[in-house]
Amino acid sequence: MTEQKRLLSKKEVNQSHLIWYLAAETNNSYERLQAPSFCAAMARNLRKIYPNDEDYKEALQRHLEFYNTEGTIGSVVVGIALAMEEEKAKGNLTGDVITGIKLGLMGPIAGIGDTLIWGMSKAILLGLACTFALQGSPIALIFPPMFSILIFVLGRYTCNLGYKLGSEAVPKLLKSGTMNTLITAASVLGLFMMGALSASYVKVATPLNWVISSTGAAIGLQANLDAILPGMLQLLAIFGIYWYFTHKGQNYIKLVLTILLISIVAAFFGILG
Amino acid sequence: MTEQKRLLSKKEVNQSHLIWYLAAETNNSYERLQAPSFCAAMARNLRKIYPNDEDYKEALQRHLEFYNTEGTIGSVVVGIALAMEEEKAKGNLTGDVITGIKLGLMGPIAGIGDTLIWGMSKAILLGLACTFALQGSPIALIFPPMFSILIFVLGRYTCNLGYKLGSEAVPKLLKSGTMNTLITAASVLGLFMMGALSASYVKVATPLNWVISSTGAAIGLQANLDAILPGMLQLLAIFGIYWYFTHKGQNYIKLVLTILLISIVAAFFGILG
Amino acid sequence: MTEQKRLLSKKEVNQSHLIWYLAAETNNSYERLQAPSFCAAMARNLRKIYPNDEDYKEALQRHLEFYNTEGTIGSVVVGIALAMEEEKAKGNLTGDVITGIKLGLMGPIAGIGDTLIWGMSKAILLGLACTFALQGSPIALIFPPMFSILIFVLGRYTCNLGYKLGSEAVPKLLKSGTMNTLITAASVLGLFMMGALSASYVKVATPLNWVISSTGAAIGLQANLDAILPGMLQLLAIFGIYWYFTHKGQNYIKLVLTILLISIVAAFFGILG
Amino acid sequence: MSVLLIAVVSGLLYFLGTSRIGYGLSSAIGAPVTLGFVFGLMFGDPIKGLILGASINLLYLGVVFTGGNVPSDGCLAACIAIPVAFQLNLDVDTAVTIAVPFGILGSFIDQIRRTSNLIWLHKADDCAAKGDQKGIYWCAMIYPTIVAFAIRFIPVFVINMFGANVVQTILTYLPQFIITGLSVAGGILPAIGFAVIIMSIGRKELLPYFFMGFFAVKYLNVGTMACAVFGICIAALMYFKSNKKGEVA
Amino acid sequence: MSVLLIAVVSGLLYFLGTSRIGYGLSSAIGAPVTLGFVFGLMFGDPIKGLILGASINLLYLGVVFTGGNVPSDGCLAACIAIPVAFQLNLDVDTAVTIAVPFGILGSFIDQIRRTSNLIWLHKADDCAAKGDQKGIYWCAMIYPTIVAFAIRFIPVFVINMFGANVVQTILTYLPQFIITGLSVAGGILPAIGFAVIIMSIGRKELLPYFFMGFFAVKYLNVGTMACAVFGICIAALMYFKSNKKGEVA
Amino acid sequence: MSVLLIAVVSGLLYFLGTSRIGYGLSSAIGAPVTLGFVFGLMFGDPIKGLILGASINLLYLGVVFTGGNVPSDGCLAACIAIPVAFQLNLDVDTAVTIAVPFGILGSFIDQIRRTSNLIWLHKADDCAAKGDQKGIYWCAMIYPTIVAFAIRFIPVFVINMFGANVVQTILTYLPQFIITGLSVAGGILPAIGFAVIIMSIGRKELLPYFFMGFFAVKYLNVGTMACAVFGICIAALMYFKSNKKGEVA
Numbered sequence A, B, C: 001m002t003e004q005k006r007l008l009s010k011k012e013v014n015q016s017h018l019i020w021y022l023a024a025e026t027n028n029s030y031e032r033l034q035a036p037s038f039c040a041a042m043a044r045n046l047r048k049i050y051p052n053d054e055d056y057k058e059a060l061q062r063h064l065e066f067y068n069t070e071g072t073i074g075s076v077v078v079g080i081a082l083a084m085e086e087e088k089a090k091g092n093l094t095g096d097v098i099t100g101i102k103l104g105l106m107g108p109i110a111g112i113g114d115t116l117i118w119g120m121s122k123a124i125l126l127g128l129a130c131t132f133a134l135q136g137s138p139i140a141l142i143f144p145p146m147f148s149i150l151i152f153v154l155g156r157y158t159c160n161l162g163y164k165l166g167s168e169a170v171p172k173l174l175k176s177g178t179m180n181t182l183i184t185a186a187s188v189l190g191l192f193m194m195g196a197l198s199a200s201y202v203k204v205a206t207p208l209n210w211v212i213s214s215t216g217a218a219i220g221l222q223a224n225l226d227a228i229l230p231g232m233l234q235l236l237a238i239f240g241i242y243w244y245f246t247h248k249g250q251n252y253i254k255l256v257l258t259i260l261l262i263s264i265v266a267a268f269f270g271i272l273g
Numbered sequence D, E, F: 001m002s003v004l005l006i007a008v009v010s011g012l013l014y015f016l017g018t019s020r021i022g023y024g025l026s027s028a029i030g031a032p033v034t035l036g037f038v039f040g041l042m043f044g045d046p047i048k049g050l051i052l053g054a055s056i057n058l059l060y061l062g063v064v065f066t067g068g069n070v071p072s073d074g075c076l077a078a079c080i081a082i083p084v085a086f087q088l089n090l091d092v093d094t095a096v097t098i099a100v101p102f103g104i105l106g107s108f109i110d111q112i113r114r115t116s117n118l119i120w121l122h123k124a125d126d127c128a129a130k131g132d133q134k135g136i137y138w139c140a141m142i143y144p145t146i147v148a149f150a151i152r153f154i155p156v157f158v159i160n161m162f163g164a165n166v167v168q169t170i171l172t173y174l175p176q177f178i179i180t181g182l183s184v185a186g187g188i189l190p191a192i193g194f195a196v197i198i199m200s201i202g203r204k205e206l207l208p209y210f211f212m213g214f215f216a217v218k219y220l221n222v223g224t225m226a227c228a229v230f231g232i233c234i235a236a237l238m239y240f241k242s243n244k245k246g247e248v249a
């Protein structure tokens, strides 16, 4: 992509991002998922790119084809699509290429975005919110808006980046090690935080105890388990469920019912409580 | 080693391991060390491999030659030897090759096993046992049997591995970086634990103190040493002994007598105590 | 540099280092900086190298040319210069080469020395001294002399090293990764310690608080800031100044006045205090 | 407070929290911990609301809507369980257990929404063929949101009209061990959220970091905020290190 | 308790702990900490037994029988010092000091065993020549164990018959500073075990991990169990990292 | 104590602390923390002296004399502020604030010294031309030191003769909020030293280590000595690791 004069101003690119930010999920349907939202994000700027009505209609229809990705990092594709349409208007590209690149990018970007944004950032920020909330502190309320802002700022940045770099640089970026490094680092943070949060917020303990015949003193099983490895039962619960999911499939309802059943039976026999 | 039908069942290989587990050290002699034990581990399965009496006798004699390695990881050699004898019975190998491979493997495996099993695992597990024991907790008793079980399970696994992979794969494994990586990781754990354990269980302190003329208050030397670097004297003891061993040779008796002497003299002058 | 018999004894090399240690900065002037000190360090041994008066005078004049480096690590250049003069006396070198190598080494060595010795070692040792001093403990007095000794011992070592290796090995060492690794490791230690020290010794807190209308209880802003991120205001101060230095130039006086002004204004309005 | 008001507010909150307007914006409103605070204000005890909300939120920390699917819906769970808990003065564990089935129910509600969206998708096709920009905006944002309002508001409104009474009746007749059991389950259920995240990160060779976080809390009594700070430092070092190969640190 | 009974049990335990039957099995029984518990049960104070056993065990943590050599024998040390300590009600440090010389003595006893094993080795040669499988089993396991019983049992039995009295007499006549000195030595002697392990690991560039463990206990008041947990995490990360080169973490 | 004595001692200490004889030797004497102790002995309260000295020293931790430039002079700051603080019984924060302007003044004094050194430099040229070895020693060490004595001693002597009274007068007429403000500034000023060091290390990708040290103190209540120990371990591991590439750890 050469350093020529670009058609769209920063403000116009931002407008596309704003629509995308607001609408990305509002008309998510089973047939074509985020297609109408993507089209809406493009609509006004496509009008500027294609003054000719026929071209404009064709472009709108092109962006109503099946599309689905993660919206934050995926904002980069909105920017790229704008840049590509601009090139097409100059006759340097065909519509098929645009659709092809959109389809090619949406998968990997969904994977990255779902991991970094929804799997990590949301879990960490809301996890911290829960920490403060459970101590009764309204400081908790700082964290959820931080998530909204993060998504907005990151999306705006990537959308502009996409428009600036066009269709060539971004796939290169995805292939380079940087993304992988970022995901690894985020995974480390995510796992570390989940460890800390689960240590605090999963609760399992046994009230079982036995009486020493000679002295009459009661010894609690839980105290002994804690001496060996504190949180043993919590880890058992977490990795039991982990095992269940990885070996028995992700049947959420069955899992919840099983936990309820085990809990009630264990409560009945006084094993847990 | 091709994926042909194998002569020995898993149960029969396990029987060899069991004998080895029980007997590896019972007849350890100055002349040929673990030779009779190795021969005993092989004996029954050799009978199956060599129905012919003369071949059988020759095989027994072959495994009564000098042999010594660490028994746990060394179980892999029992498996390999069974696989090789099987090949020999088919005429693919000579007895010399079998003896050569046994002799070639026993050195490095002794090094690895003595380090990982006796130097690290035993020290760590019994170190944890001591920790609980010194707090008066019978939880200590969990750890020694864990060592027995570890040795049994690891030995069974490696013995079966050896039989499965035969004589080719194992030397490759030894040369690959994996073993080295494992030993480094175990060394890190070992050193870290020894640091923690020695901080708790080496005890040296000085009762020396002096009185400030103006205020009459007594100031303990030990408290000041602790302010600079807690455990300074303990480290001095440990690395003094380390220095003694590395520079003056490993004369254990002389070292113990020296420590006794120093302790009594220091006690006499009130420097330690 | 071949392994031939060397002219100067260890004691004579040490004498040069001693003069350098004592005098490196005493006659530091705007014109030629450490030149007279370097010349003084060389003087006696040059006499031995050049029995001929004219050669001696020329040599003294050569080492009165502009020179400046960090004195501790820079002791290595004293040693190298002695080795090179020895070679020149044998006719293997010209004076220009000696001056050239001195000028070439002084820059990088100043960078390394200023970083490792003055930037890190001094800051860390005096930082620890401050820690003990602020607790009222005279143990603080251990650390400043440690700095003097460090400089002396390191200088003596590098000076002898320079003489032994001569003019070839040292530039190689500078280029090799070792120096870089050392500086990185020292930077890590330095940053870690500065973090710890600044957490203890930068002090900013707000006395602001508000009263909850319903309960009448007062809530301190500082307590809430600490709940979110303890030391937030301290970090703000440190990185505010950092930002000032990197963006507004290193005008120390203006910075101090700004801090005074902000402090007094904030004290007036009861924001800080 | 009148049950009607509670039902209206709950319905509105459920709509706002799942409208998806602004992506992360709607997610922040619909987070159970946020909803807990709002309900708390309404019932006059915002702190209790926060605690209820956070306890429910922990179950849904790990939920990711991959490919548009909503595997479980913490917002619905919160919009039912929190007002019921306030009305009946239930303890936290029981509230969590009540939340669970509604979290599952929400998954179905979203399927209705995504099916109904097909109407506006096809209408958007027509607009595109006509080059009708404004029509596309309406099909992408306005119409689906109007329909979503009905789909979201009505069920929550209805359930809240009768929910507290029904739950009250049930709890009165439950034997003690079941109450205890529900409370035990309430403590275990958050484990699901954590297990899901571990699974979705899916890098087994990084699992030791999970255990380091876990035992940092257990052995060193470090809070989760402190863990976040140190975790960020570690992750940053790791990122910088791999990105500057050849460099040392 | 009769001295005879004590002597018999001690002899048996020493045999079991050094029989080497089952390799790690025998090692577990012969660990001083295990023996301490068993003796403790016998003398009616298992907790005191554990403490005595552990204190002695620390001296022998680093012992590895490289090439079949027994550099010192913690099992013998325990089988003498623990019963004596119980009988005379000695404090832990004194018991440790008494243990030391017997640890050294055990090294010689094992040399007798390994010399005697030559008889069965040569008998095994005959069996092999005859293809006598059962004979080889006996030569490898049964005969050596029978002889080992005698070699192990008798000395411990004899020493325990008279040990307590002799030690008693000695202690009565010792000046105080020697008692103090023995106690000081008892605190220092475990350092041998640690020095041996550091030396046998022999990777100087990894020594900082030793100091991190040491000062984790000193400065952070972290227990050894916690150190084990974090140490395992660190070691696992290190192992995974080197084994997946090209990967980032 | 007589003001004259104080002024003489202060002048001498300032000379010793900036004489640069022995490079690090002079630096150790001139460190405010050392000076604080010496002044403390003189005023009969060495502990208070240590605390005053250390508080001032923190401002100058990061000062490096790159290229011979003295950006600020902690030694002068200490040789004025500490005796004044003792005489007027000032609190630590006020002492720190008084120190600051003198630290800046010291920068100018050093410029005088380095200008005056030109005389001896040119004299050294003559000696070299004559091959006069002893003359070179005098020009490099003795003459500059004699001149430095005058340059260092006199200003500190004079200021200390009148300093306490002037400061006393000023403080009496200052409104309270200025005193508070000075104290606030005294707490912030050390941040300069730390910012300078961070900047001079200049490796942004290593900044997380700064935060780890910072929050280790904040969250884990670890002392700075403990941080030094762990920091050394980490740095050593890093150094060994990069130097033995191909090795694992």
Ligand SMILES: OC[C@H]1O[C@H](O)[C@@H](O)[C@@H](O)[C@@H]1O
Pocket (backbone or CB within 6 Å): A028, A033, A034, A068, A069, A070, A071, A110, A113, A114, D065, D066, D067, D068, D069
């Ligand atoms: O999985 C990619 C993507 O799919 C859908 O569009 C939504 O559920 C998003 O939240 C998700 O990120």
Ligand SMILES: OC[C@H]1O[C@H](O)[C@@H](O)[C@@H](O)[C@@H]1O
Pocket (backbone or CB within 6 Å): B028, B033, B034, B068, B069, B070, B071, B110, B113, B114, E065, E066, E067, E068, E069
């Ligand atoms: O050193 C290898 C090996 O030698 C002997 O066989 C025994 O002492 C083993 O415990 C040891 O592992």
Ligand SMILES: OC[C@H]1O[C@H](O)[C@@H](O)[C@@H](O)[C@@H]1O
Pocket (backbone or CB within 6 Å): C028, C033, C034, C068, C069, C070, C071, C110, C113, C114, F065, F066, F067, F068, F069
């Ligand atoms: O910057 C190099 C060097 O310059 C001058 O010679 C002195 O200030 C030294 O302290 C410094 O190390």
